Amino acid sequence: PPIDPVATGEREADILAILTELNLIVEGWIRQRPAQWLWTHKRWPDE
Secondary structure, three states, rough: OOOOOOOOOHHHHHHHHHHHHHHHHHHHHHEEEEEEEEOOOOOOOOO
């Protein structure tokens, strides 16, 4: 689905808002059909 980003002039906040929206979209797709998804690399570093 299309997203409609709003530029507030706060670059870091705008980037965070757009990426958060994109991640929510992908999360929705995965939740709809979890058997079709496979993550083959480490997304988050070890602590």
